[in-house]
Amino acid sequence: MATASTSHIDHDAIIIGAGFAGIYAVHKLRDELGLDVLAFDAAGGVGGTWYWNRYPGARVDIESVHYSYSFDEQLQQEWHWTEKFCGQAEILAYLNHVADRFDVRRSVRFNTRVTGVTWDDAETVWTVTTDRGESYRSRYVISGAGTLSVPKQPDFPGVDDFAGEVYLTGNWPHEDLAFAGKRVGVIGVGSSGIQAISELAKTAGHLTVFQRTPNYATPIGNAPTDPGEQARNKANYRAIRDASRRHFLGLPYTEVQPSALAVSPEERRKVFEDRWERGGFRLFIDSFADILFDKAANDTVADYIRERIRERVTDPATAALLAPKGYPYGTKRPPLETDYYEAYNRDTVDLVDVKANRIDRVTPRGVRLADGTEHELDCLVLATGFDACTGPLLAMNITGRNGRALAEHWADGPQTYLGLMAAGFPNLFMITGPQSPSVLYNMPLAIEDHIDFLAEAIIYLRENDLDVIEPTVGAEREWVAHTNELAQATLLPDSPTSWYMGNNIPGKPRRVLVYLGGAPAYRAKCDEVVAGNYDGFDLTASRTLAAAA
Numbered sequence: 107m108a109t110a111s112t113s114h115i116d117h118d119a120i121i122i123g124a125g126f127a128g129i130y131a132v133h134k135l136r137d138e139l140g141l142d143v144l145a146f147d148a149a150g151g152v153g154g155t156w157y158w159n160r161y162p163g164a165r166v167d168i169e170s171v172h173y174s175y176s177f178d179e180q181l182q183q184e185w186h187w188t189e190k191f192c193g194q195a196e197i198l199a200y201l202n203h204v205a206d207r208f209d210v211r212r213s214v215r216f217n218t219r220v221t222g223v224t225w226d227d228a229e230t231v232w233t234v235t236t237d238r239g240e241s242y243r244s245r246y247v248i249s250g251a252g253t254l255s256v257p258k259q260p261d262f263p264g265v266d267d268f269a270g271e272v273y274l275t276g277n278w279p280h281e282d283l284a285f286a287g288k289r290v291g292v293i294g295v296g297s298s299g300i301q302a303i304s305e306l307a308k309t310a311g312h313l314t315v316f317q318r319t320p321n322y323a324t325p326i327g328n329a330p331t332d333p334g335e336q337a338r339n340k341a342n343y344r345a346i347r348d349a350s351r352r353h354f355l356g357l358p359y360t361e362v363q364p365s366a367l368a369v370s371p372e373e374r375r376k377v378f379e380d381r382w383e384r385g386g387f388r389l390f391i392d393s394f395a396d397i398l399f400d401k402a403a404n405d406t407v408a409d410y411i412r413e414r415i416r417e418r419v420t421d422p423a424t425a426a427l428l429a430p431k432g433y434p435y436g437t438k439r440p441p442l443e444t445d446y447y448e449a450y451n452r453d454t455v456d457l458v459d460v461k462a463n464r465i466d467r468v469t470p471r472g473v474r475l476a477d478g479t480e481h482e483l484d485c486l487v488l489a490t491g492f493d494a495c496t497g498p499l500l501a502m503n504i505t506g507r508n509g510r511a512l513a514e515h516w517a518d519g520p521q522t523y524l525g526l527m528a529a530g531f532p533n534l535f536m537i538t539g540p541q542s543p544s545v546l547y548n549m550p551l552a553i554e555d556h557i558d559f560l561a562e563a564i565i566y567l568r569e570n571d572l573d574v575i576e577p578t579v580g581a582e583r584e585w586v587a588h589t590n591e592l593a594q595a596t597l598l599p600d601s602p603t604s605w606y607m608g609n610n611i612p613g614k615p616r617r618v619l620v621y622l623g624g625a626p627a628y629r630a631k632c633d634e635v636v637a638g639n640y641d642g643f644d645l646t647a648s649r650t651l652a653a654a655a
């Protein structure tokens with residue numbers, strides 16, 4: 107039950123999603139703040155990304171020791187990861203363990219999609235409606251709906267006509283699928299496509315990969331957990347987390363050098379080779395600090411990656427097709443791989459260039475290209491990406507003050523303050539929302555930071571007999587300008603098809619969707635806002651609270 111002074115509401119807070127964000131939000135607000143919370147997830151269980159993305163090869167690309175919750179010391183001591191970079195099943199098992207440990211499920215309605223979120227100005231409450239036809243009123247709404255949870259619809263026709271099986275990496279079936287002996291087609295070579303291709307190549311009778319834009323994939327460097335390293339990590343977990351939070355992208359890496367252009371070609375190569383061999387995001391974020399900012403510096407690493415691809419692929423024409431060109435490394439999310447390039451050395455794997463010869467349509471028998479060539483298939487795997495960052499929020503039909511829809515407010519790209527709230531949408535918190543570091547931060551830490559911030563804000567409101575928080579129009583405008591300015595200083599706007607910029611979705615405004623100042627600068631700004639008694643926010647009391655006072 108909601109608290110006495112707010113008896114016209116059903117719950118203090120409604121939370122959308124039960125992934126990393128929703129699980130922690132339930133625990134924090136219910137168990138630490140004592141709020142009455144209810145969460146919804148369209149999924150049949152907890153896990154979010156790791157519930158839906160069950161495709162072969164699905165794996166984290168940040169070391170599991172870092173890609174995990176830090177909020178509970180006992181939890182991080184008791185859980186053991188079996189690999190350096192764990193697979194989907196193990197991450198899902200971890201999230202189920204966390205949900206059990208903190209008794210989260212009793213506050214979640216599964217198999218329930220939120221279809222409407224509407225602000226009532228007079229009552230100062232949100233009404234949340236679901237696809238079960240129910241509606242609930244709450245003071246606060248917390249979106250943990252994710253950044254990569256709305257798969258992009260394929261932009262070619264005919265998928266429904268295909269007579270074989272169609273699978274979406276972002277909504278993969280729960281049962282084991284057998285691909286042995288089958289003719290499998292994969293459309294898309296982003297992170298998910300690359301992971302799936304590497305695995306499917308091992309079992310499919312024949313695999314056809316339809317590639318539009320090749321990616322700069324680099325080795326993940328996975329291995330079973332080393333017990334000695336695990337013991338050291340556990341003994342130093344607090345320091346590791348602190349170091350992660352001080353790092354631009356939320357990892358405790360410390361070997362980045364200032365500039366790829368300030369060292370000799372031999373020294374540069376030594377650094378690239380070392381980071382390539384050690385794997386993970388080290389090449390991207392722990393080699394030279396200017397590769398995302400200076401085109402000439404970026405060219406050095408891009409050339410290096412192309413060279414390594416050519417070494418690994420036997421057929422020179424295939425190697426040339428796989429080598430990315432025309433956009434800088436790191437301006438699309440860099441995929442990490444194991445034996446991806448070697449997959450193309452198998453007789454059973456073909457690469458098809460659908461930039462030169464685009465996909466015309468899917469037919470009942472397979473995929474037909476613009477020149478009329480038809481590739482016959484038994485199964486089609488769509489690894490076509492996501493409507494990132496704004497997609498999950500806009501899909502909920504959110505309407506704020508004066509009946510203004512979030513879709514209208516964001517018609518020209520997202521408008522937020524701190525990537526957490528929007529003007530005209532009081533008491534609506536967007537965990538890892540657009541224009542926050544989100545996907546350019548280690549996500550579990552980004553999620554914890556946002557939930558801790560909003561929980562502190564709610565405590566502050568409570569202590570000051572207030573219950574409504576909303577960014578000012580001015581603060582929002584400044585934040586949007588600041589995030590756009592930061593992006594202009596990087597090479598990101600140079601990428602023709604990056605979901606970081608929203609330009610993988612036809613018609614989506616081409617705006618940077620992430621904060622590019624780095625996690626430490628972002629955290630410092632949030633701290634400054636709190637120290638200034640929520641500088642940039644209007645804090646008020648609802649009529650109910652004012653009447654009760």
Ligand SMILES: Cc1cc2nc3c(=O)[nH]c(=O)nc-3n(C[C@H](O)[C@H](O)[C@H](O)COP(=O)(O)OP(=O)(O)OC[C@H]3O[C@@H](n4cnc5c(N)ncnc54)[C@H](O)[C@@H]3O)c2cc1C
Pocket residue numbers: 122123124125126127128146147148149153154155156157159164165166167168173218219220221250251252253254255298498501502537538547548549550553
């Ligand atoms: C394949 C893949 C690999 C990734 N690897 C990494 C990685 O290595 N490192 C990293 O930092 N991040 C990675 N990410 C990003 C990943 O999404 C985050 O790390 C993290 O899992 C996000 O957690 P979340 O709870 O915010 O959102 P999600 O895990 O996306 O969960 C959101 C939940 O909200 C639910 N939901 C959404 N809308 C509604 C609605 N309207 N009604 C009801 N329920 C709704 C969804 O069903 C979903 O279960 C990866 C993402 C993908 C897709």
